[in-house]
Amino acid sequence: MEHNYDVVVIGAGNGGLSAAASSAKMGLKTLLIEQHNLPGGFATSFVRGRFEFEPSLHEFCNIGTADDQGPARQLIDSYGVAVEWVPIEDAYRVITTGEGADNLDIIMPFGEDAYVDRMEEYVPSSRPSMEKFMALCKDIMDALAFIRKSSGKVDTKVMMKEHSNFLKCGGYSVNRVLKSLHMPEKAQRILCAYWCYLGVDCDKTNFALYATMLYKYLQTGAWIPKQRSHELSAGMDKRIREMGGDIWYNTRAKRILMKDGKITGVDTSHGTINCSHIIAGCSPNAIFGEMMDEKDVPEKQKRMVNARNFGGRGFVLYLGLNRSAEELGLKDYSYFIYGSMNTAKEVARAKDFNDHPMQATVCLNVANPDCSPKGTCIMSFTTLYTQDVWGDISTDEYVTKKREVAENMIRDFEEHVGVTLTQYIEEIEIATPVTMARYTLNPQGTMYSYESSDWDTLLARLMMLKDDQIVPGIRFAGGYGPRIYGYSSTYMNGDLTARLTATDIREEKAL
Amino acid sequence: MKQFNFHVKPIGLLDMLHFKKLVPNRAEKLAEGANEQVTSVYKVNRMSEFMHPATQMLTIDEIIAHDDDTKTFILTGQYIAPFRAGQYLSVYLTIGESVITRPYSISSSPQWTKEGKYAVTVKRASDGFASDWILSNWKVGIQVTTSGPEGNFYYEPLRDAGHVIGVAGGSGITPFLSMAYAIRDGLEDFNLTLLYGSCAESDILYKLELAEIEKNCDKVKIIHVLSEEKTSCYEYGFITSELIKKYGGDHPYSIFLCGPPAMYNFVDKEIEKLKLESKYVRHELFTSPASPAGLDGYEGDVQKQYVLTVKRFGEQLSVPMKASETVLVALERAGIAAPSRCRGGECGWCRARLDKGETFTPSHLDGRRMADKTTGHIHPCCAYPLSDLTIDICPE
Numbered sequence: 001m002e003h004n005y006d007v008v009v010i011g012a013g014n015g016g017l018s019a020a021a022s023s024a025k026m027g028l029k030t031l032l033i034e035q036h037n038l039p040g041g042f043a044t045s046f047v048r049g050r051f052e053f054e055p056s057l058h059e060f061c062n063i064g065t066a067d068d069q070g071p072a073r074q075l076i077d078s079y080g081v082a083v084e085w086v087p088i089e090d091a092y093r094v095i096t097t098g099e100g101a102d103n104l105d106i107i108m109p110f111g112e113d114a115y116v117d118r119m120e121e122y123v124p125s126s127r128p129s130m131e132k133f134m135a136l137c138k139d140i141m142d143a144l145a146f147i148r149k150s151s152g153k154v155d156t157k158v159m160m161k162e163h164s165n166f167l168k169c170g171g172y173s174v175n176r177v178l179k180s181l182h183m184p185e186k187a188q189r190i191l192c193a194y195w196c197y198l199g200v201d202c203d204k205t206n207f208a209l210y211a212t213m214l215y216k217y218l219q220t221g222a223w224i225p226k227q228r229s230h231e232l233s234a235g236m237d238k239r240i241r242e243m244g245g246d247i248w249y250n251t252r253a254k255r256i257l258m259k260d261g262k263i264t265g266v267d268t269s270h271g272t273i274n275c276s277h278i279i280a281g282c283s284p285n286a287i288f289g290e291m292m293d294e295k296d297v298p299e300k301q302k303r304m305v306n307a308r309n310f311g312g313r314g315f316v317l318y319l320g321l322n323r324s325a326e327e328l329g330l331k332d333y334s335y336f337i338y339g340s341m342n343t344a345k346e347v348a349r350a351k352d353f354n355d356h357p358m359q360a361t362v363c364l365n366v367a368n369p370d371c372s373p374k375g376t377c378i379m380s381f382t383t384l385y386t387q388d389v390w391g392d393i394s395t396d397e398y399v400t401k402k403r404e405v406a407e408n409m410i411r412d413f414e415e416h417v418g419v420t421l422t423q424y425i426e427e428i429e430i431a432t433p434v435t436m437a438r439y440t441l442n443p444q445g446t447m448y449s450y451e452s453s454d455w456d457t458l459l460a461r462l463m464m465l466k467d468d469q470i471v472p473g474i475r476f477a478g479g480y481g482p483r484i485y486g487y488s489s490t491y492m493n494g495d496l497t498a499r500l501t502a503t504d505i506r507e508e509k510a511l
Numbered sequence: 512m513k514q515f516n517f518h519v520k521p522i523g524l525l526d527m528l529h530f531k532k533l534v535p536n537r538a539e540k541l542a543e544g545a546n547e548q549v550t551s552v553y554k555v556n557r558m559s560e561f562m563h564p565a566t567q568m569l570t571i572d573e574i575i576a577h578d579d580d581t582k583t584f585i586l587t588g589q590y591i592a593p594f595r596a597g598q599y600l601s602v603y604l605t606i607g608e609s610v611i612t613r614p615y616s617i618s619s620s621p622q623w624t625k626e627g628k629y630a631v632t633v634k635r636a637s638d639g640f641a642s643d644w645i646l647s648n649w650k651v652g653i654q655v656t657t658s659g660p661e662g663n664f665y666y667e668p669l670r671d672a673g674h675v676i677g678v679a680g681g682s683g684i685t686p687f688l689s690m691a692y693a694i695r696d697g698l699e700d701f702n703l704t705l706l707y708g709s710c711a712e713s714d715i716l717y718k719l720e721l722a723e724i725e726k727n728c729d730k731v732k733i734i735h736v737l738s739e740e741k742t743s744c745y746e747y748g749f750i751t752s753e754l755i756k757k758y759g760g761d762h763p764y765s766i767f768l769c770g771p772p773a774m775y776n777f778v779d780k781e782i783e784k785l786k787l788e789s790k791y792v793r794h795e796l797f798t799s800p801a802s803p804a805g806l807d808g809y810e811g812d813v814q815k816q817y818v819l820t821v822k823r824f825g826e827q828l829s830v831p832m833k834a835s836e837t838v839l840v841a842l843e844r845a846g847i848a849a850p851s852r853c854r855g856g857e858c859g860w861c862r863a864r865l866d867k868g869e870t871f872t873p874s875h876l877d878g879r880r881m882a883d884k885t886t887g888h889i890h891p892c893c894a895y896p897l898s899d900l901t902i903d904i905c906p907e
Contacts, residue, residue, distance in 0.1 A: 001825060037860060038859075047878050047879075049789075160527070181517075227882040230881075237886070248824055250905040250906065250907045270906075289552075303541060395593050398593075410669075422669070437555050437556045438559040442551075455533075464534055
C-alpha cells in the first residue's frame with residue numbers, strides 16, 4: 001500500500017502535535033508518526049494504583065483566562081481542543097537552605113502589582129527598581145510583538161526609535177541587567193527563582209528571555225489541564241484526526257529518504273511514506289545522526305548540531321500519598337528548594353550527584369483538589385542534571401542510586417517545609433534521564449533539548465531562523481525549535497514550523 | 512516605552528551594539544562545532560536500551576518438569592535486561608493463526624541475569640490455550656521472543672513496610688520465589704513471610720528450593736497452607752485474616768498477593784477484616800475473566816457475535832468477535848498482531864482508539880487514563896464488546 005503525504009511529522013510531543021494540527025488545519029495532507037504508543041512525549045500521564053500522575057508539567061505559561069486568553073490558549077483553542085484549565089494560585093514558594101542571606105522562605109504571587117508589592121514587603125525599597133523592571137518587561141513584550149508582526153522584515157528605524165530599551169537590554173544576561181537597574185541583591189535573587197524552568201544560571205540566561213517568561217507568568221498566571229497533560233495530548237490527537245490528519249503510533253522513523261538533495265520520504269518501522277517535507281519533533285541529532293547517511297549531511301549542519309549543548313536532564317520522583325494535602329500541611333502548589341540564591345552556584349551543583357539536589361516540587365492537589373481520591377494527594381519532585389551523569393551509573397547501582405536521590409529530596413522537603421511524607425507513601429515512581437530516554441528517545445534523556453544559554457538564546461535563534469535552515473524540507477518543532485523548550489514554547493514552535501513549512505510548499509509550487 | 516530611559520553600559524548605544532552581536536556570536540559558535548558525524552545515542556540512551564529493550568530474543572536452555580502440568584523454562588540470551596524481583600516477561604507466541612502474548616513472572620534470582628539467564632514457570636491453566644501450547648511445544652534450543660522486564664509488583668522500601676506477607680496461590684509463587692532469592696543474594700533487604708496456598712502437599716511448587724532458601728536466610732519464612740490435605744507440618748484451610756495475623760505479628764506489614772482470581776476474591780475479603788490502609792495491600796496483575804457474564808455492571812449478552820473492524824496504518828479489515836471475549840482475544844484469534852503486555856488493564860500497552868461502538872470494561876480492571884475514557888480509548892485486553900466495533904490500533 002502506498003502512503004503519500006505532504007508533510008510527515010516525526011514525534012508526537014507538544015511540538016509535533018501542534019505542528020501536525022496546524023499543518024492539517026491548513027489543508028496539508030499530514031501524517032504524524034510516534035515511536036511510543038501514545039501522544040504527548042513528556043506531556044502525558046501514567047497510572048499507578050489509584051493515582052494518575054503528571055510526568056512533567058508544573059505550570060503552563062501563556063494560557064490566561066477564557067476571557068483574556070494568552071497566546072498558547074488561543075492556539076490550542078484554534079485547533080478546537082477542549083481542555084479544562086485549572087489555575088495555579090501563587091507563582092512560587094522559594095526556600096533557600098543556606099546561611100544568612102541564603103536562608104529564605106518566601107511566597108511570590110502572580111500579578112504584576114501583587115508581585116512588586118510582595119517584593120517590597122520582603123525587600124524594603126526594592127519598589128523603584130522593580131517598577132523599572134516591569135516597565136522594561138513591557139517594552140520587551142511590545143518590541144517582540146512588533147518583530148512578530150513584521151514577518152521577518154523588521155524596520156530598524158522603528159526599532160531604534162520605539163523599542164530602544166529592548167535593543168539595549170536584549171544582548172545581556174539577567175544578572176547584568178538587574179544590576180544596572182540597581183535592584184537590591186536579595187530582590188534580584190528572589191526574582192530569579194524561575195531559573196530552573198530554563199535550567200541555565202542567570203549569568204548566562206538572556207535577560208529578554210527570562211524577563212518575558214516571568215512577565216508572562218505574572219500577567220496570565222499559570223495553568224494546568226485538569227486531567228494531567230494527557231488531557232491536552234489526547235485532545236490534540238482527536239482534533240488532528242478530525243481535521244484530516246493521520247496518526248501512527250508505535251512507528252519509528254528509520255531513514256530520511258532523499259533524491260538529488262530533496263526529501264522524498266521517510267522509511268519507518270511500518271513501511272515507506274512518500275513526502276516532500278518533514279517536521280521533526282525529535283532532535284536534530286536523531287535526524288542527522290541516525291536517519292541520514294553522513295555524506296548527505298552538509299558540513300555546516302554537522303557543525304551546527306555538534307556545537308549545541310543539551311539542556312537539563314530531568315529526574316522526577318512521583319508520590320501518591322494516602323493523606324490529603326491539608327492533612328499533610330501542604331498549602332502551596334509550587335516549591336523551589338535551593339541550596340542558595342546564587343543561580344550559578346546552583347547550576348554548578350547540578351553537574352553531578354549531591355546530597356541536597358535542588359528541587360522544584362509540586363503538590364498537584366493544591367491547585368487541582370480532585371486530581372486524586374479523597375484523603376490522598378499527588379506530589380512530584382523534580383531536579384536537573386547538567387551532564388550525562390546517570391550514564392556513569394552501573395545497572396547494578398541504578399535502583400539504589402535513584403532511591404538515594406529520591407530519599408534525599410523527600411528528606412530535604414520534609415525538613416524545610418516542616419511536614420512528614422515518608423510514612424504516607426502509597427505509590428512511588430522514579431523517573432531518571434534513563435526513563436526519559438526510554439520513552440522519548442531524547443539524547444541523554446534531556447527534557448530541555450538544546451540549552452538556551454548565552455549565545456544560543458531564543459532571540460538569536462529567532463533572528464537566525466533562515467540561517468538555521470540548512471537541509472531543505474526539514475524543519476524542527478519541539479524544544480529543538482527556534483522558540484526553545486517549555487510547554488507554551490513547544491506549542492508555539494510546532495505552529496510556527498508548520499506555517500513555515502506551508503510557505504515552503506507554496507513557494508516550491510510557485511517555482 | 513514612555514516610562515524611563517534605560518541603559519546597561521554608560522552609553523546606551525553600546526548596548527545596542529551588544530544586541531547586534533547576538534547573531535554573529537551565535538553564527539560563530541555554531542561554526543565552531545566539530546565536523547564529525549552527529550549522534551543521538553549517548554551513555555544514558557545505551558543504558559535505556561539495555562534496561563528496557565522492546566523485545567528480547569531468548570533461547571530455551573533447560574526445562575525442569577515439576578509435574579505433568581508445570582514446567583520451568585530456563586531462557587538464555589547474551590545481554591539480557593536486569594529486572595526487579597517480582598517483574599514479568601511478556602512472551603510472544605504464534606499458535607496456529609493466532610499471534611498472542613502471555614505475561615509470566617520471572618522466578619529466578621535477579622542475580623542470574625549476569626549469566627544471561629531468566630527462569631519462567633508455566634502451569635497449565637484450566638482453559639489454557641497458551642499454557643497447553645507452551646507445555647507441549649517449548650523444547651530445549653527453541654528461540655522465544657519476550658518483552659523486557661515489566662510490571663510494578665516489587666518491593667520498594669520507601670513505600671512498603673519492612674515486613675512483607677506474601678500471599679501466593681498455585682503458580683502465583685513465582686514472583687515470590689524471585690523475591691526470596693533476591694533477599695538471599697543480598698539484592699533486596701526485607702523480611703518475607705510467605706503464606707503459600709496449595710491444594711495438597713504434592714501440588715507445592717519449588718518446595719525444596721523454598722526450604723533451602725529458608726534454611727540459609729533468616730529473613731525468609733515459608734508457611735505452606737493446604738486446602739485439601741490435613742497434615743501435622745502444614746497449615747490447613749484457606750488463607751484467612753487469622754492466619755495473616757498469626758504470622759504477620761504486629762503491624763506494620765505489607766501484604767503482597769499473587770494467585771488466581773478465586774484466591775483474590777477470598778483473601779481480599781479476609782484482608783478487609785484487618786482494616787489496613789490500602790497502601791499496605793498490593794496485588795500482582797489481575798487477568799481479564801474468560802467471560803464478562805455476571806460481572807458487576809455488565810449488561811451485555813455473552814451469546815452474541817459481533818463484527819470487529821480494525822484500522823491499522825491506513826488499512827482496514829473486519830473479523831468476527833464473540834461478546835464473551837475481550838477485544839484483544841478477538842484480534843489475536845484473527846491473527847492480528849496487536850500490542851499487549853500485562854493483559855489485565857494495567858500497563859496500557861494495548862491502548863487503542865475506539866472509533867465506533869460500545870464496550871464494557873470491568874471496573875477493577877479499568878486502568879485507563881482519565882482523559883482516555885472521555886476521548887473514546889479502550890484497553891482491548893480488558894474491554895468486552897457490547898456492539899459491532901471499529902477500532903484503530905498500531906501494532907509494534
